[in-house]
Amino acid sequence: xxxxxxxxxxxxxxxxxxxxxxxxxxxxxxxxxxxxFRQGKIDQDLFRRFRLQHGAYGxxxxxxxxxxxxxxxxxxxxxxxxxxxxxxxxxxxxxxxxVSTRQNVQLHWVILExxxxxxxxxxxxxxxxxxxxGNSVRNVMCSPLAGTCGEEQFDATPYAMATAKFLLRNPxxxxxxxxxxxxxxxxxxxxxxxxxxxxxxxxxxxxDGQEQRGFKIFLGGGLGNKSFVGHQLEDFTPExxxxxxxxxxxxxxxxxxxxxxxxxxxxxxxxxxxxWEQFRNLVLKERAIVRATQSVIVKLSVDTTPQKIEPPIxxxxxxxxxxxxxxxxxxxxxxxxxxxxxxxxxxxxxxxxDITASQLRALAEVTRDYSAEGTARTGFVQDVVxxxxxxxxxxxxxxxxxxxxxxxxxxxTMAHPVGCSGTTSCNLALTNSHRLAKEIQRKFLELKLDDDxxxxxxxxxxxxxxxxxxQHEIATVGFFGGGGRIGKDxxxxxxMSIGGRSDGQTALGVNVMRIPAKRVIPAVLKLIEMFKAxxxxxxxxxxxxxxxxxxxxDSQIKSVDDIKKILLPFTQVPSIDSDKDFYADYGSDSxxxxxxxxxxxxx
Amino acid sequence: xxxxxxxxxxxxxxxxxxxxxxNSVRVIDxxxxxxxxxxxxxxxxxxxxxxxxxxxxxxxxxKMAQNMxxxxxxxVVVYDDTFGALASRVAWTLQYLGHxxxxxxxxxxxxxxxxxxxxDSKDVSFGAKTHSMKIRPEIxxxxxxxxxxxxxxxxxxxxxxxxxxxxxxxxxxxxxxxxRTLASDEKILRPKDELKRILKNRGLSEDAEIITYxxxxxxxxGLGFYALKTTDFPNVRLYVRSFKxxxxxxxxxxxxxxxxxxxxSAE
Numbered sequence: 103x104x105x106x107x108x109x110x111x112x113x114x115x116x117x118x119x120x121x122x123x124x125x126x127x128x129x130x131x132x133x134x135x136x137x138x139f140r141q142g143k144i145d146q147d148l149f150r151r152f153r154l155q156h157g158a159y160g161x162x163x164x165x166x167x168x169x170x171x172x173x174x175x176x177x178x179x180x181x182x183x184x185x186x187x188x189x190x191x192x193x194x195x196x197x198x199x200x201v202s203t204r205q206n207v208q209l210h211w212v213i214l215e216x217x218x219x220x221x222x223x224x225x226x227x228x229x230x231x232x233x234x235x236g237n238s239v240r241n242v243m244c245s246p247l248a249g250t251c252g253e254e255q256f257d258a259t260p261y262a263m264a265t266a267k268f269l270l271r272n273p274x275x276x277x278x279x280x281x282x283x284x285x286x287x288x289x290x291x292x293x294x295x296x297x298x299x300x301x302x303x304x305x306x307x308x309x310d311g312q313e314q315r316g317f318k319i320f321l322g323g324g325l326g327n328k329s330f331v332g333h334q335l336e337d338f339t340p341e342x343x344x345x346x347x348x349x350x351x352x353x354x355x356x357x358x359x360x361x362x363x364x365x366x367x368x369x370x371x372x373x374x375x376x377x378w379e380q381f382r383n384l385v386l387k388e389r390a391i392v393r394a395t396q397s398v399i400v401k402l403s404v405d406t407t408p409q410k411i412e413p414p415i416x417x418x419x420x421x422x423x424x425x426x427x428x429x430x431x432x433x434x435x436x437x438x439x440x441x442x443x444x445x446x447x448x449x450x451x452x453x454x455x456d457i458t459a460s461q462l463r464a465l466a467e468v469t470r471d472y473s474a475e476g477t478a479r480t481g482f483v484q485d486v487v488x489x490x491x492x493x494x495x496x497x498x499x500x501x502x503x504x505x506x507x508x509x510x511x512x513x514x515t516m517a518h519p520v521g522c523s524g525t526t527s528c529n530l531a532l533t534n535s536h537r538l539a540k541e542i543q544r545k546f547l548e549l550k551l552d553d554d555x556x557x558x559x560x561x562x563x564x565x566x567x568x569x570x571x572x573q574h575e576i577a578t579v580g581f582f583g584g585g586g587r588i589g590k591d592x593x594x595x596x597x598m599s600i601g602g603r604s605d606g607q608t609a610l611g612v613n614v615m616r617i618p619a620k621r622v623i624p625a626v627l628k629l630i631e632m633f634k635a636x637x638x639x640x641x642x643x644x645x646x647x648x649x650x651x652x653x654x655x656d657s658q659i660k661s662v663d664d665i666k667k668i669l670l671p672f673t674q675v676p677s678i679d680s681d682k683d684f685y686a687d688y689g690s691d692s693x694x695x696x697x698x699x700x701x702x703x704x705x
Numbered sequence: 706x707x708x709x710x711x712x713x714x715x716x717x718x719x720x721x722x723x724x725x726x727x728n729s730v731r732v733i734d735x736x737x738x739x740x741x742x743x744x745x746x747x748x749x750x751x752x753x754x755x756x757x758x759x760x761x762x763x764x765x766x767x768k769m770a771q772n773m774x775x776x777x778x779x780x781v782v783v784y785d786d787t788f789g790a791l792a793s794r795v796a797w798t799l800q801y802l803g804h805x806x807x808x809x810x811x812x813x814x815x816x817x818x819x820x821x822x823x824x825d826s827k828d829v830s831f832g833a834k835t836h837s838m839k840i841r842p843e844i845x846x847x848x849x850x851x852x853x854x855x856x857x858x859x860x861x862x863x864x865x866x867x868x869x870x871x872x873x874x875x876x877x878x879x880x881x882x883x884x885r886t887l888a889s890d891e892k893i894l895r896p897k898d899e900l901k902r903i904l905k906n907r908g909l910s911e912d913a914e915i916i917t918y919x920x921x922x923x924x925x926x927g928l929g930f931y932a933l934k935t936t937d938f939p940n941v942r943l944y945v946r947s948f949k950x951x952x953x954x955x956x957x958x959x960x961x962x963x964x965x966x967x968x969x970s971a972e
Contacts, residue, residue, distance in 0.1 A: 133906055136906075137906075140908075161964075162963065162964040163961075163962065163963045163964060164961065189890065192883070192885040193883070193885050193886045194886065195868065196867070196868045196869050196966065196969060196970055197867060197868070197869070197885075197970065197972070198969060198970045198971045198972065200969060210966070210969050211868055211869075211872065211966055211969075213881070213907070215906045215907050215908065216886075216903070216906065216907070218906065219902075219903060219906070452971065453971060456969060456970065456971035457971050458970070458971045458972055461971065523969065524965070524968075525963075525964060525965045526964065526965045526966055526967075526968045526969040527964060527966065527969060534965045534968060536965070536968050536969065537965060537968040540968070687965075688965075688968070689965035689967065689968045690965060697963050
């Protein structure tokens with residue numbers, strides 16, 4: 103491999119963020135409060151709420167460590183911010199960072215007394231962990247393809263940014279009954295608008311010959327111990343009503359949401375309890391009040407100045423001599439063609455969202471050198487997207503990624519499973535879902551299943567407990583962890599579900615059966631084998647499963663029960679003497695026991 | 706004020722360059738021989754860490770120091786290209802046998818070079834000098850010493866390894882400040898006020914005696930030793946044989962149980 107360098111490095115600070123999310127005084131305040139707490143001057147509950155409001159989550163089986171969740175609004179992250187995260191992960195965490203399914207970046211196993219130092223470092227680059235946990239408005243998401251997606255009507259990014267800016271530290275939402283989530287998307291296919299409190303798809307409507315911007319808004323969806331699909335508020339919500347609708351919805355939730363029963367207090371339960379029609383009426387009425395009573399100066403500051411696109415300066419073209427191995431496989435399965443001619447978005451596969459400090463630095467460099475927008479986006483599936491790469495530069499990007507171990511293929515395919523943090527750090531986890539996701543990915547790549555077009559639009563998502571941080575319920579093949587028992591011996595096990603999806607036909611997965619952890623990979627491969635033997639012309643795994651779970655199968659396998667029968671052998675439990683490994687979870691060589699502490703998703 | 710109090714633990718490039726011009730300093734480059742031969746700071750002598758570690762008995766180190774032209778009064782500056790950890794270990798060794806005027810260059814050789822400061826490829830040697838031996842046991846911790854003070858509330862054991870290694874196993878009661886915490890982007894150690902703040906946040910007090918250790922030979926913890934020294938902690942010891950010896954002697958070890966933290970690493 104001998105690619106000539108053709109890029110003139112741009113100035114290090116060429117591109118700076120437009121919005122500073124940080125408040126520098128918050129780090130010192132946090133440090134002081136930790137001291138008071140350690141001296142017993144602040145009560146435990148009060149401190150926990152304060153800590154969560156500032157983005158520091160508890161850690162598995164210990165009070166000494168925290169996970170710091172850093173918000174990346176709309177996923178937009180600048181190269182110098184990635185470099186800062188790299189440095190902070192080495193100094194105060196484990197030398198790796200984690201990209202979450204909600205576009206946050208998480209630093210795990212941080213000593214509580216060091217959290218303030220991370221906050222200080224974040225403030226230096228305009229980032230914050232404020233309201234990343236706790237009963238607050240969490241990171242405002244936006245499709246990482248927004249602005250480049252061929253299906254979108256307009257770029258939702260400035261609206262997501264403006265919403266995030268309006269709500270961050272807003273007194274109105276500092277003490278909600280429970281957490282509250284906004285997801286903006288580009289189009290039906292690339293978002294999760296029906297699986298969140300407020301989901302928004304950009305829409306253009308022509309009124310009296312005039313094009314008007316607005317949104318399709320979905321309320322009351324969400325994944326969890328009990329999941330609900332969101333409802334569409336109205337046909338079209340014009341952009342000037344975006345803020346009023348958001349305020350009205352938050353107010354209704356704040357006023358009527360359940361503050362006692364933490365297990366049933368996300369807004370979706372309120373919608374379920376009141377019934378959609380009544381909830382909808384309340385929101386619409388409240389919106390009329392908000393519209394009539396808000397001062398005219400209360401509005402979203404949507405920055406719609408066109409994005410600066412500056413292609414990297416080229417000295418000489420690529421000589422075309424040595425295209426690294428695997429480039430075409432990577433290009434096919436890791437890049438999107440943008441709606442803008444000649445530009446591509448490259449998605450970076452991370453194993454279950456994990457990235458080392460030096461890889462973060464390398465990504466910063468790639469972003470600086472090859473993205474004409476000069477920033478990157480964190481994605482929805484524990485990934486990072488580098489956009490605005492000209493087609494001829496893709497090979498350079500690939501070879502750079504290859505050098506640092508970030509060129510794993512299959513990021514847009516089934517070979518890129520999602521796994522929540524599981525027993526690596528979470529108090530609630532029952533299994534090591536995180537490692538299982540990595541094991542599946544390695545197996546799929548080894549078998550080159552990333553290159554199988556029939557599997558391309560399918561997903562695998564894994565949670566380490568029934569709560570849905572791993573989003574298993576919207577996966578084509580989903581798993582959540584638990585403990586199995588035979589006599590006095592326990593073994594890790596996963597509940598398997600199939601047919602979940604988060605697109606225009608959003609549906610929750612249908613339970614199949616419990617599969618022991620060490621049989622999950624063979625069971626998935628068996629399912630694929632079944633599909634290959636049974637499928638009709640044109641079927642993908644996703645469409646084949648969809649037909650089965652909706653009762654429209656037109657082949658041999660008619661129902662989930664038929665699948666169960668074939669997978670039954672995988673549920674056999676061997677004796678502990680004949681198969682010790684069966685009784686140990688991934689990442690552990692000792693005998694499995696379930697151990698959980700207190701969750702903090704509800705503060 | 707005694708002479709030792711006035712000696713700085715760190716010297717910056719400007720200071721070192723003026724000392725070089727005055728010919729008033731002995732510079733020690735602790736990188737590998739081949740790196741040294743390519744280029745080094747002018748007049749620096751080479752003492753590869755591996756060479757020192759092959760036998761770091763005071764008698765041998767004394768002889769090495771004398772052969773580098775160091776006597777009791779020589780001002781010594783040590784540098785490396787490994788974020789200051791190897792240089793720290795050599796500096797500590799010289800201090801241990803009683804040499805008081807020794808400091809670390811506050812940057813790595815790479816940053817020296819990329820700043821455009823002068824380098825040289827000439828191998829240099831100096832006439833041997835005589836140096837006395839005044840062992841300073843108060844900066845050394847041995848396994849016996851650790852056993853003796855383990856329940857002393859005024860003693861803090863500080864583990865300078867990376868977080869995951871610490872979680873996996875550490876000396877009972879030790880707290881963890883990974884060596885990466887100590888450096889800034891440009892310098893081998895953060896500015897004093899920053900280090901002070903970080904150590905204070907972690908509850909370390911200047912009244913305490915602090916014993917630093919790391920994985921095997923006292924390099925990362927050597928840097929920890931000097932981080933504390935520059936921050937005016939008067940009582941610091943280096944457990945020079947570190948965790949490797951501790952573990953080898955089957956001493957008690959603490960582990961963070963019931964969590965698979967290793968699987969969060971993308972290494």
